Amino acid sequence: MEHDERPPGTHPRRPEPGLRVGVTKADITPVDLTGLHPMPGAFSxxxxxxxxxxLYLSDGETETALVSLDLIExxxxxxxRERIERELGIPxxxxxxxxxxxxxxxxxxxxxxxxxxxxxGPESFAYTETVYDRIVDALREARAGARPARFGAGTGTADVNVNRETYTEHGWRLGHNPEGPSDKTVSVLKFEALDGTPIALLVNYAVHSTVVFGTGEVSADLAGAxxxxxxxxxxxDVVALWTPGALGDQAPRVxxxxxxxxxxxEPQRAHxxxxxxxxxxxxxxxxxxxxGGLGxxxxxxRIDAGQLTVPCPVKAGHDVMESMRQEAVDTVPLRLALIRLNxxxxxxxxxxxxTEIHRRLQKESPLSRTVLISLANDRIGYLPDDARFDRPVHSVNGCPIARGHAEAAIVGGIVGMIRDRLN
Known part of the structure; x- marks a missing residue:
């Protein structure tokens, strides 16, 4: 393993030509749980x-990184991200x-x-700084340990998710709606050394990791399992990175x-x-x-990467938890990010x-495989398709963007970024 011995804060050596991949896994379990529950309550x-x-990736010209955190958001x-650029030189x-x-x-x-x-609160922001430190350290280690590699991509299916927006005698509620749209695709990107040694598997699936929500204990839940x-x-010998797909309307089956x-x-918790x-x-x-079946x-x-921020007109939340905060501003930043590998x-x-926005994106994308990752670089709220605004469902009530803007901005913005990099 190569180690960059330059002082911290200086940019490392230019990557060597060809795909190089490095990966690191680090524990971010908080020691003090006080004030860290994301909703009213406390962890026990x-x-x-x-x-x-x-995950660190380089093709010799372009460097990029993807980090997956076992957190709610x-x-x-x-x-x-700016600190990573200053200290590691990755844009x-x-x-x-x-x-x-x-x-x-x-x-x-x-x-x-x-x-x-x-x-x-204050405890959350203190924990944020701890996680930031570990992100930078992890990427520094992943970059230093990067080695020549190759990659491939494939898909499978898993039926552990179900549409969660269901109509009841009390109106629209969160529940299980087997008739609603639900994407069962499991997307996998495999990275291995040139001798076949596995390095990393990037996983993408659309489901809320809420199987044990309500137990009151810290857990990485379904994704972590x-x-x-x-x-x-x-x-x-491999690190598996979970990325959430189009999960805005998807619950776990059990x-x-x-x-x-x-x-x-106790029996309910055990279940x-x-x-x-x-x-x-x-x-x-x-x-x-x-x-195992990828050939x-x-x-x-060739790696391409970039980001785009689209200011979208704000819509006030409706029927959301009182602890949710929304500033009174005219626009909210919708952040889009792209990492392209061939x-x-x-x-x-x-x-x-x-689900419907992801399906439209896949249809309109000029690439053979487009994997949507929710909650990337920010979490502004739910992002429903335009047609869904006809129903007062959870994803519409919790959406901060006015009708007619989110779907077009997501699909148009990502497709535009891809096309710009194909020219």
Missing amino acids: GVHDPLFLRA AGDITPV ADHVMITATHTHNAPRIADVSPGALAHAG ACRYVEERYDG DLGVPFGVAPT AYAAMDAQGLIVGAEVVRVA GLTGVV EVALAGVSGEVV
Whole structure:
């Protein structure tokens, strides 16, 4: 492993030509849980640890990085992306940071003006700085350990998600709607050394990690269980990075099943954790199967990356939790991010995108494989398609953008970024 011995804050050596990949995994479980619950309440303990997983990529000309955090969300993450550029030389607009969206974990960073989110307190901001430090350290380590590699991409399916917007005798509620749109695709990007040694697997799936939401304990939930299964199957020789797909309208099929705020019984808690592990196994096993069947991996890779911020007119939240904060401003920043590896696009969006927007993006994208990553570089709220505004569903009530703007900005912005880099 090569190590850059230059002083911290100076830019490392220019990467060598050809695909080079480095990856790191670091524990970010908070020691002091005081004031870190993202919603009203408090954590009673830790069930399983939280991790960050950092992936560094270079083609010899362009460097980029993707970080996955076992957190409910990260707000405006610009400060740490700018710090990465200052200290490591990786351009801030080449860095994509996302959260797995486990609801049994803290949030970090500040709320963007106009966004609909739960504001953090002093403890949350102190924890944010700790996570920032570990992100920078992890990417420094991943970059130093990068080695020649090749990659490939494939898809499978896993039926552990279900549309959660359902009509009841009391109106639209969150629940299980098997007739609603739901994308079962498990997307996998595999990175391995030139001798076939596995390095990393990037996973994308559309589901809220809320299986154990309400137990009151810190947990990486379904996403963490899936990554844990994959990493154990590879005997710890691979890092599995979970990225959330179009999860804005997707719930896990089996969860705690207790209303929020009601203390679960011990049998209910045991059931929830068993369901977490079982559903994580289903997704994880599909990741292992897809990765094992991939052929034609290539080290001849062109990387492109960039970001775009679209100011969108604000819509006030409706029927949302009182603890959610929304500044009275005219526009809210919708942040879009792109990492392209040959014909594969990782398309980041700074909110919880719904299924129909992802489907439209896939149809209009000029690339053969476009993977949408929700909660990238910010979390401004839910991002429903235009047609959904005819119904007072959860994703519309929690959307901070006026009708007619989010869907067009997401699809048009990402497709435009891809086309610009194909010319």
